[in-house]
Amino acid sequence: MNYLDKTIVEIHEALLSKKVSVLELTKEALKRAHENSDNAFELILDESAIKKATELDKLPVPKDNYFFGIPYVAKDSFSTKGIETTGSSNILNGYIPLFDATVIKYLNDANAVLIAKATLDELAMGGTGTTGHKGITYNPYDASHEHMVGGSSCGSAVSVAAGVVPFSLGSDTGDSVRKPANNVGLVGMKPTWGLISRYGLFPFAPSLDHVGYFTKSVEDSALALNLLSKRDDNDATNTYHKRDDYFKEVSKDIKGKKIAVIKEISTSIKDPVLAKKFDESIEFLKGKGAVVDMVSMDATLLSTIYPAYFIISCAEATSNNANLDGIKFGPNYGGNTYQEVMYNSRTRGFSPLIKRRFVIGSYSLMSDNQHDLFLRAQKARHMIVDAFNEVFKKYDAIYLLAAPKTAPKFNEASDKLSDTYLLADNYLAFGNFGGFPSMTLPLGFKDGMPFGVNITSKPFDEKDVFDIGLALEDFTNLKGLDINMKHGEDK
Amino acid sequence: MNFEAVIGLETHIETNTKSKMFSSAPNLAEQEPNTEVALLDMAFPGTMPRVNKEAVRKALRIAHALHMTIDDTLYFERKNYFYSDLPKGYQITQQFRPIGRNGYVEIEVGGKIKKIRIERIHMEEDTCKQLHFSSYSLLDYNRAGVPLIEIVTMPDIRTGEEARKYVEKLREIVTFADVSDGKMENGSMRCDTNISIRPYGVDKLGTKVEVKNLNSIVDIEKALDYEIKRQSESLLMGIPVIQETRRFDEGKKETVTMRIKTDAVDYKYFTEPNIAPIKLSKEFIEDAINTCPELYDQKLARFTKNYGIELTDIKILLSDKNLADYFDECAKFSKHYQSIANFMISNVLSILNKENKNITEFKVEPKYINELVELLENKEINSSQGKKIFESVVKENKSPLIFKKELGATLINDESTILDIIKEVIKENPSLPADFKAGKTRAQGFVMGQVMKKTQGKANPGVANKLIVEELKK
């Protein structure tokens, strides 16, 4: 047993009582990072991490700062000053930011120890963990490397699931934290839009982008939100809404909470193991005093969540990545005209997948098409958000399986758009549409692979998400789950 | 056949805030390249815009001065295109919801007041500066992100003269409102124009031609006059006008083809998702407008009422806001308003004109002008002494009282001394008293001239004059 396998709360306790030092934790984290065979890291920062850890051990451990001395990993789309940040794209090879993203600054100011930058689907545009320039990132729960971890926050997910660190930063635009969390049994949290500053995070689609993160327990997740949600003037979409003390206020008491299960999504899940476990969890929640109802929504509307998300995000992405031209930063291949310089950089720097995404985005923004495609997708977004807000008028939270099955295998899914469209696999983007706080946490195991549930609530109602999640941990017994923890198997 | 020109003007004004529109980099002109750049200006990934409060206040002032309907919520859009001087690959602008709509400005043409309607005014940001060499170009990001205000007229303008007057009026407004120095020569005010012609009485608009590269207000008038002539001649010969962009060639004083207009570029405008809409309270808007420095008409009214100086003199002083401000400073110290005005117009302006300088480069403290005028008013010095002292004051920016002492420029005030000299002159010219009594006033001036000669110009002219008249009457 190593302290690094514990949750943040437990590690903090151990640091306070001097059972472990920051340097010991950091060294172990770095060792595991180097030993990891899932291709989860862009850069491992041995020198700076050891230096910081050594300095920190000279200081007293502050009782109220849980992040002191905690090793962490950041998705390589968060700007880190003086440390190469590539977005897992060749177009940014060698780019060294001159500044830290706000959340990086908050973590560093709290004296957490950054030990590595994690891989992602290129520029966060993907969901398979296969399109980053370092190649495929694998699922630590499958040594044969047949199952994917998903994306786009693939490396961040692996770093916590594989027990390298107890906390990692990711981002969630359609489900890029909450889906991988399902695939590797983690608590993946995406808070309300505008709650956590996005300053310094490479933008994919700002109206959908959220900073998200991975932990092994709901408590840790609430702790992290306290630190990360501090108001930041640098982000003109960062809300002035009051922040709660999420950690102090989280409670297992869910008596009287009204929870909705969306019928159309839930009934589309055919896997008997998952369905059974999900039903059992509902009984558990009812047993704790919650009211759990099947609620019906318009199936046509629900089926447009993913297409609308796809168009809006691809369209916004074409604009957000227009600054990548090899002129100010990134490899410059030269050319005879300035257009050629840009063209060479972009043609060589972008991978085929995101080029296709950009073309779709460009196409849907063309003035001929904008009305039918982009604007209509934005209208659909409006209607979808209105429909969910209707549900939230009567219910505190929506509760569903996070995905129709455990982590897909590589040969089942590809980065190409496919016909086989499952509502249950593609609904999580509603959380981005409406900026709803949304959290995935592990529910059980099937054939050695974890699967999870998702809890979503209305804007700024993180408390209900955390409370229901905390209560569920008593049912799942998967609090603190990572690859090193022994767990049961569901049948 | 007579043609009517239909002209619209689009003007960009660099706002003189201390920092840029969306970043906090200093907004300074003419600095060493790439020394006034913030992270956002170079479009590093993950950087985000923050709207400059003062830029908004200044835009509100202009919107108000142009009688626009003001939108109390700020929305921004992205104008997406690729160009070497556009770091983000898009410009943040206000396409669909500009801060001001449907206003107007009044100009005086041929003795009549004409209203030029203004369609819109909005905020946006400037691009990089490019320096072009034979085989390469260099990019300077200092200007990237500088706040711009764009003002677009309705096509109400009909002649080059009207266009000139319109731009002059705009310049007057933006300089008086302290929003910009409005200089086309250094790029802080830029104009593009579009013009079409049609036979009088016809509603249908002709083919529109865009004219760019207008580097001065004079150029605007010349370019439009030329275009009207060119298009008229073309149509009279039966040759249709081509839709194109032309540039003004300053040397030839003609417009020449720059590029044939192809389909409009698709800018794929969409809402800027990194700036949530910003509601401006009524108080904020009112405060911005109420704290606007005096505009021309307000100054004219005040100068007329409080100073009571000649209207032609007021107009000269108000021709430049800084000149008007300088006058206000001088006027603080004394009540000899007309004398101060006279002095400024004859002496200060002539030095500035001679050295081709602007009042902002005039380093003399207003109170020194005052002291000098005071000395002249009290007849402690005469006008030629005044001129000499003024030269020294301009050179060293020190009090005229110092130079007065140095020059030993104390006038001879003593009556008996002056009387002696007058008597000497009359003795040398015995016919003078008789001439004077016979109505020849030249005699008076002659004696004065001789007195000045004999005293090296030091005689107090007021005293001398009085005594001369008394003596000549005898």
Add this chain to the structure above:
Amino acid sequence: MRAVNKEVLKDAANRLLFDMSDEEYNTLLDEFHIIKEQFELIGKIKGVDDSTPMTFPFEVTIDCLREDIPEKPLSKEDALKNAGSVKDGQIKLPKVL
């Protein structure tokens, strides 16, 4: 809506200043069939065209205006540090016509 063929897609790509291989255009053309179906799903929502486009997740104004206080800019070295082609303290490009 403009018809989708290789030329249209190539134009869309070129407008974003990049190109793809023929193979990739073919893959994309295949994807477009699926996309088209998904687009049409959106068209099927009753009343979608009467709805208003949504840009932000909720009705929000964030009244944050920055005070006009200039801050220390990047040093020239830092500003140009990441650029591949620099001359005379500026970024160098082939002659822009």
